[in-house]
Amino acid sequence: MNDIILSAENDIIISTSRLTKAFGNLVAVNDLNLRVMRGDVFGFLGPNGSGKTTTIRMLLGLIRPTAGRAFIFGLDNQYQLPRILRRIGAVVETPVFYPYLSGRDNLRILAAASDMARHPLNDQRIEEVLELVELRAQAGLAYHTYSLGMKQRLGIAAALLTDPELILLDEPTNGLDPVGMVEIRQLIVRLAQQGKTIFLSSHILHEVQQVCNRVAILHRGNLIKQGDVAALLRQSEHILIRMKSSAEAQAALQLLQEAREGGATWIKAVAAAGAGPSEQPGKASEARGEAATTLRVEAPAERSAEINALLARRDLFAAEIHPHEGSLEEAFLELTAAAQFPGASASAFGGLPSPLPPGRSMLGEGKRQ
Amino acid sequence: MHPTETHPSSTPARECQQPGYDFVRPSVLLGRRDYLSVLLRLIAMELYKLRRRPLTRISALIALFTTFLVFFALFLFSTGDDSGQVVRLLLPPTSINIAVQTALTPFTILIIILAGSAAGGEYTQGTIRLLFTRGPTRTQFLLAKVGAMLICCILGISGLSISGLVIGYLLSLLRQVPDSGSFLTTSWLLHTFLFLLLAIVNWFIFAVIALFFGILGRSSAAGIGGGIVWYLLEPIIGQVCQLSSELVQGPVSTFLRALPDYLIGNNLATLMAHQGYYIFGSSSISTLPDAEALAVLLAYIVLLLGIAGWLNHRRDITN
Ligand SMILES: Nc1ncnc2c1ncn2[C@@H]1O[C@H](COP(=O)(O)OP(=O)(O)OP(=O)(O)O)[C@@H](O)[C@H]1O
Ligand SMILES: [Mg+2]
Numbered sequence: 001m002n003d004i005i006l007s008a009e010n011d012i013i014i015s016t017s018r019l020t021k022a023f024g025n026l027v028a029v030n031d032l033n034l035r036v037m038r039g040d041v042f043g044f045l046g047p048n049g050s051g052k053t054t055t056i057r058m059l060l061g062l063i064r065p066t067a068g069r070a071f072i073f074g075l076d077n078q079y080q081l082p083r084i085l086r087r088i089g090a091v092v093e094t095p096v097f098y099p100y101l102s103g104r105d106n107l108r109i110l111a112a113a114s115d116m117a118r119h120p121l122n123d124q125r126i127e128e129v130l131e132l133v134e135l136r137a138q139a140g141l142a143y144h145t146y147s148l149g150m151k152q153r154l155g156i157a158a159a160l161l162t163d164p165e166l167i168l169l170d171e172p173t174n175g176l177d178p179v180g181m182v183e184i185r186q187l188i189v190r191l192a193q194q195g196k197t198i199f200l201s202s203h204i205l206h207e208v209q210q211v212c213n214r215v216a217i218l219h220r221g222n223l224i225k226q227g228d229v230a231a232l233l234r235q236s237e238h239i240l241i242r243m244k245s246s247a248e249a250q251a252a253l254q255l256l257q258e259a260r261e262g263g264a265t266w267i268k269a270v271a272a273a274g275a276g277p278s279e280q281p282g283k284a285s286e287a288r289g290e291a292a293t294t295l296r297v298e299a300p301a302e303r304s305a306e307i308n309a310l311l312a313r314r315d316l317f318a319a320e321i322h323p324h325e326g327s328l329e330e331a332f333l334e335l336t337a338a339a340q341f342p343g344a345s346a347s348a349f350g351g352l353p354s355p356l357p358p359g360r361s362m363l364g365e366g367k368r369q
Numbered sequence: 370m371h372p373t374e375t376h377p378s379s380t381p382a383r384e385c386q387q388p389g390y391d392f393v394r395p396s397v398l399l400g401r402r403d404y405l406s407v408l409l410r411l412i413a414m415e416l417y418k419l420r421r422r423p424l425t426r427i428s429a430l431i432a433l434f435t436t437f438l439v440f441f442a443l444f445l446f447s448t449g450d451d452s453g454q455v456v457r458l459l460l461p462p463t464s465i466n467i468a469v470q471t472a473l474t475p476f477t478i479l480i481i482i483l484a485g486s487a488a489g490g491e492y493t494q495g496t497i498r499l500l501f502t503r504g505p506t507r508t509q510f511l512l513a514k515v516g517a518m519l520i521c522c523i524l525g526i527s528g529l530s531i532s533g534l535v536i537g538y539l540l541s542l543l544r545q546v547p548d549s550g551s552f553l554t555t556s557w558l559l560h561t562f563l564f565l566l567l568a569i570v571n572w573f574i575f576a577v578i579a580l581f582f583g584i585l586g587r588s589s590a591a592g593i594g595g596g597i598v599w600y601l602l603e604p605i606i607g608q609v610c611q612l613s614s615e616l617v618q619g620p621v622s623t624f625l626r627a628l629p630d631y632l633i634g635n636n637l638a639t640l641m642a643h644q645g646y647y648i649f650g651s652s653s654i655s656t657l658p659d660a661e662a663l664a665v666l667l668a669y670i671v672l673l674l675g676i677a678g679w680l681n682h683r684r685d686i687t688n
Contacts (some may be wrong), residue, residue, distance in 0.1 A: 060502045063685035086504040096495035101421055112414040113503040115407065117400035125397050158499070163397050 010074070011038040013166055013197045014059065018068035021054050028054040030221040032068070036199060036214070041192045043208035043229070044201040045332060046218030052201040053093055055218070056170050059199075060090055072166065086115065089164035091172055095155025099144035103135055103154050106143055107161060114162045129157040132187065148175035156184065160191075167191065168199045173207060185211050209233070209328040217332060219339040225331075233326035236334065239297045239304050240273060240322040241311075246292040252316050253295055259310055268298040293319075301325045407505050411513030412520070415487070419517060424486065428479040432472065432525070436532050439471050440464070444540040456544045459537035462552055462648050465561060468533020469568045472526055477575050477600055480525065484518050484576035485592025488583030493590075498686050511681050514580060515674065522572040526565060560647040567644060571637045574666060575600055581673040584681055587688070603634045633669055636662040 014036035021029045029051040036042045046052050057063045059070055061081040070077045072084045097106040107126045116122045130136040133153035138146070146154065152175050159167055169188075173181045181204075188198055188211050202208050208215060209229060216226040225232070243249040253270055260267040273294040297307060301323035308321055400406060419425050440459060447455035458467065491497040500510055578599050583592025607629040614625035629635050639657045 057498075057686070062498055062501060063687060082504050082506055085502055088502070090502050092498050092502065096499065098418060098496060099494065100423060101418075105421065109414055109418065110499065110503060112410050112417075113500055113505060115399050115402055115410070115504060117398050119398045121396050121398045161397075 012036070012071075012074065013038050013040070014042075014070070014072050014199065016055075016059075016068065016070045019055070019058060019065050019070055020067040021051070021058060021063065022066045027221050029058070029065075029218075032218075032221075032223050034216055034223070034226065036197060038197055039192070039195055040214050041188060041198045041212045042200065043212035043215035043328075044199060044218070045203075045205065045208060045215055045328075046201075047336060048203075049220075050218040051221040052218060053170055054221075056090070056092055056168055056199075056201060059168065060085070060088070060092065062092070086162070087164055088166045088168060089159035089162060090168040090170075091152075091155040091159050092168075092170050094148075094174065095151060095158065097143045097151070097154060097158075100142060102140050102142055103146070103150075103157075104130065104139040106154065107158060110158050110161060116162065125161065125163075129160045132160060133157045134183065149177060149180050152176055153180070156187070164196075166197045166199065170201045171203065172200065173202070173204060181207065205329040205332055206327070215328070217335055219336050222339070224339045225335050229328065232328065232331045234300070236324075236326035236330040237299075237301050238324050239299055239301060239307060240320075240324060241295045241297060241307065241318050242320040242322075243293050243295070243316070244319050248316055249293045249295060251314070252311055252318075255311065255314055255316065256295070256297060256307070264310075266299055266303055270295060270297050272296070404509070408509050408512055408516070411505060411509055412516040415513050415517035416520060419483065419487065419521060425483060428476075428483060429525075429528075432476050432479060432529055433532055435475070436468055436471050436529055437536055439467060440533065440536045440540055443467070443537075444543070447544055456541055459541040459544075461534060461537075462557070462561070464533050464537035465530055465564075466645065466649055467537070468530045469526065469565070471533070472529040473568055473571055476525075476529075477572060478597060480518075480522065480572045480576050481579040481596035481600060482593050483521065483579075484514075485579035485583045485594075485596050486589040487518070487592075488514055488580040489586065489589035489592035490583075492583075492587035492688060495688050497688070501686055507681050508678055511580075511584075511674075511678055515577065518576040518580065519569075519573055522569045522576060526568045526572060530565060530568075557648060560644050564641060564644040564648055567637065567641045570666065571641070574633055574637070574670060577670055577673050581677045584677045600634075603632050607632055607635060630657060630661075631665055633666065636665045 012035060014034060016032055016034045019029060019032040019034070020027065032051075032055060034055075044052055044055070054063070058065050059072065059077065061077050061084075064078075073087060075084050077084050097103075098109065101109065104126060107129070111122055111126065112118075116125075127136065130139045133156050135150060135153045135157060138150060143151070143154070152172065156169070156172055159169065172188075173184050176184060185207060188200065192198060192211075200208065200212060212229055214227065215229055215232065217224050241252065243252055249272065253272065256267060256270045260270065272292065273296040299307070304321050304323040308318060311318055400410060443455060443458055447459070450456070458464065491500065501507060575596055579592045579596035582595025582599075583589065585591060586595065610625045610628045614622045617625070636657070639662050640659060643659060
């Protein structure tokens, strides 16, 4: 029994308890309890200024928490920071290096600062990480001539230099071109396959959705959600059914509700779409015509064929069935909106299509260039 | 719709196989990790940074060129001097004094610039967070800077003294030099060594001041500005104290008269003059005991480094 508890504790890589940081009156991070397990690719999300970088700085011991503690590898980072840092690779915000040195020489400096001996093997390691971020061709150029994307790559190379167990990346794809973003994503996936734990702060939700297995969402310094990506996605998964007339829609609604009560437990709820509580009144009457013919079924997207069959058995033929897989973006927008306007229901965004084209995040366009 | 290449699952990362990538087992060879070994590696790192900085190279060139100019000027003056007195200045023991004074008077400012930007620059550029997240403690990083500056001072003073000796000697070959008798005794060597050591301390202490201000003000500008202001202000304060002490009476006058004894420049000048007395036969004006002067200088170094170390250790790194 004790062994089980111990091994579970060994697998907790980051755990914070009531971590808080205030800058004067501004509480940048409030009462944060995070838990990152070994092998996690952990997405750390939140709007601009929500406290992501501040949290990462606290984890790395760059700033002192106002209250609370952070444990990494089970060690208290207030007392055992050097031991912790030697097992971490990190990029905090846009990485900065010595402008007068080349990318390669900057890594040499960092190697010396990371206890790496002067040895051909370590020179080889430097070339390896440069290769990994595809910077080898430009490694001899002075850092001040680098483009933003090249700087970001060098930052990632620096984080990987010592082959650390835990890698903290603060918006690593910021400033990268689309190909670069895909490459970094693939790199993260490969690192995860090697068993590394990755803590990834990002605005780019579809990126997080692709690589992370767990996420925490921060809003104005408060943790509003922490958990499995899969579970979060399941929350916003649903199927939209458009019938030819409102009479048919009514019949279908009844049928599906009966089916649910009759044992189809995978149907969690059925409702006329657009009847959400937060709908604006003006828009509602406009949309009534369509809404009256459309149903929203809270059910896994892959069940749409079954729903179709159910309806067809009663001679109800849907004009359109639209399985809607959940997206992190919806979940995120829903959760942050709920946190911002506590009065509004959590399903505020429920039946409405995402206001943005999929894969784009309004947060991704933010302040940076 | 949403990107279809992803499948919501508990661990998408591990399910997504990437054929074609063959990960070489990374090999990292770590060095010794005891406090001193880490510190020595960091000092080597700091020296490497200093060596690669254009500023260091320019500073070294300026100092060398100026030393050459000073000796060349002496050489030119010696043309009109038939007694050979001026030419003798090109040779030791005076040439050492000339080289060291050239290094100390104008080029203390260069060492202030180097040290101030080395400490403050990490904040100005933001590289401080790069260093502080690698493992060694903040104190080790600070000590590494101090160590690197000390080595810089040793190399700088030695280099400039030797350059002065060589340049002076080479120029003297072009002139007839009267024989000056032998001065090379064990005692002379010892005092010359101490004299050079004091010159090094002189540079080092201003390097520490610049490091202190650089860390205090988190910028190169603060380090360089603070150091230079201190360097220029000290003699003025000394003068003002001396003048005003004559105008007032009582304890205030005593205080004003005693104050200059606690200024860095005065203590250094005293110590160097004492050694100069043995080496060049220059007259020593100050009556301050050596031990007291050394204690004052040591107190400055300990105090400044103590405060800088405390700030460096405590503060939040937010840039
Ligand atoms: N040194 C500081 N002094 C005062 N306030 C600060 C400081 N650093 C951060 N803050 C404040 O703390 C809050 C959180 O900042 P932080 O940089 O952690 O946000 P973030 O989530 O990383 O944002 P972004 O997505 O824009 O990078 C912000 O309101 C910011 O203004
Ligand atoms: Mg940030």
